[in-house]
Amino acid sequence: MKTDSSRQHIFDGLWRNHPVLVQLLGLSPLLAVTTTLANALGLGVATLAVLIGSSITSSILRRHLSETLQLPILSLLIAAWVTAAELIVRAYAYPLSQELGVFLPLIACNCMLLDRAQNFAIRNTVCRATLDAVIVGSGFLSLMLVVGAIRELFGRGTLFADMYLIFGDIALNWVRRPFNGDYQMLIASMPAGGFLLIGFLIAIKNLIYNRRHRPIDVPKPGAKRVRTTGKII
Amino acid sequence: MMTKTTTSSALALTLAAVFASLLIASLEMLTRERASASKAAAELRYLGQVLDMDNQPAAFTFVSLPIDNRYLEVLGLGEAAQMHIALRNGEPYAAIVPSVSNTGYGGAIKLLVGIDFSARITAVRIVSHRETKGLGDKIESQQSDWIDSFKRRSLNNPKPSGWAIKADGGIYDQFTGATITPRAVVRQVAATLEVFAAARLTWLADSAPRESLDVEP
């Protein structure tokens, strides 16, 4: 995973090198909490914020990181930002913190954070590290939103239910029921349904991507990471 | 060279640690007040769901009391737990009792039962359960209004024989293909009412304002 300084690559996190669709990072929160759009929004924004914070601080310290201390220092920074995010969510969206439960502190274990800190932030200026965090984090957030919306729509027949967890009482009647009557497709709200949906989204992404880019990207044999759906650039 | 990198990374580790502590400590201080207010509001919402608050949540305050050990088993509570007395304009209005059924299909069904001091149920809500989706989950208030069939019921209304699901000769509906879950809930609500009947006077006395205790020594 070399750092490419050309302009065009910094936007890769949104599509070509998407943290989830290509690198399969952060699957656990993605599958666990995206049963509703509200949960997905909450965890997605929290992850984005933590990523921005950890990228900035990692980049600031980049000249002082020796090989041996790099991992503990980056982990410490990530853990600090996650704790900060948890404190803020607990103060300003207490019901959401109850709903997300352990998955809020578990953001610290999202490999996407360490990946960006280790493979980008500590090799780039603060500016570029911030931009990269915003882009990769938005890529993650937008996928969370897509998955959350689809699972909520099919699993519970609603959209925007539970938004009061984040926005308080004004959001109590935001809920929409696009289908007539009672509608539930159980598998959509279960983890298995989440897995299937991600699979389909990856397939669709590859279909579109491979149509536009020939020759098709094939993972290099002997590549460092195997759990990928395309070439990690 | 060696010492230079060592000093440099020791500096980085120190900086990171100081930064982490400062960030967390200052945020903790800044959000402390707000966090406890949010928590109190959430508690009010949680306890309020089994009360009929007439859109006057401000009129209600809560007193928490430990539940006497002899009731814990009937209430399905493994360890020491608290119940809450809702005071309306300072007067004891209802008891809010946590209660757990262990006879459900998928494990413990946690309930919150509100009972006013004329011994009638204000409401029952499911706090958590692991019943099968699509079968047993109709006990949730979001899924159906079955749980509201307990409203205003008491130990004499219906008669004791009526405190069962229809399949067992009682008055409460069961669900198609799922009788275990509603049977478990009905039994546990009845058991909670019995505990209330036994503990009512103690709870009333304990929730009354104790002026003598409030005086500074």
Ligand SMILES: Cc1cc2nc3c(=O)[nH]c(=O)nc-3n(C[C@H](O)[C@H](O)[C@H](O)COP(=O)(O)O)c2cc1C
């Ligand atoms: C996979 C599976 C899950 C079930 N989940 C529940 C459940 O959550 N609640 C329930 O009351 N019954 C559940 N049942 C059905 C019960 O086993 C039982 O058949 C049902 O309550 C009907 O009881 P009855 O024969 O007394 O009418 C489930 C059955 C199966 C096969």
